[in-house]
Amino acid sequence: MTIEQHIEELRAEIKNACDAAERREIQTELDLAQAELAIITGGQDGSVDAEPPF
Numbered sequence: 597m598t599i600e601q602h603i604e605e606l607r608a609e610i611k612n613a614c615d616a617a618e619r620r621e622i623q624t625e626l627d628l629a630q631a632e633l634a635i636i637t638g639g640q641d642g643s644v645d646a647e648p649p650f
Contacts, residue, residue: 599633 597605606626613619 599609599636603629605634
């Protein structure tokens, strides 16, 4: 599964979540996946330095 597919799956899950706690948990996972995608795509086009700062 690609990161893009995972993000879409999480978006679908959040729409069908039964309670607030479940939505918060899914939203946290979605935020992390989106951040990971931003790092991956930023590292590919050179706009983000993927190396650690130390």
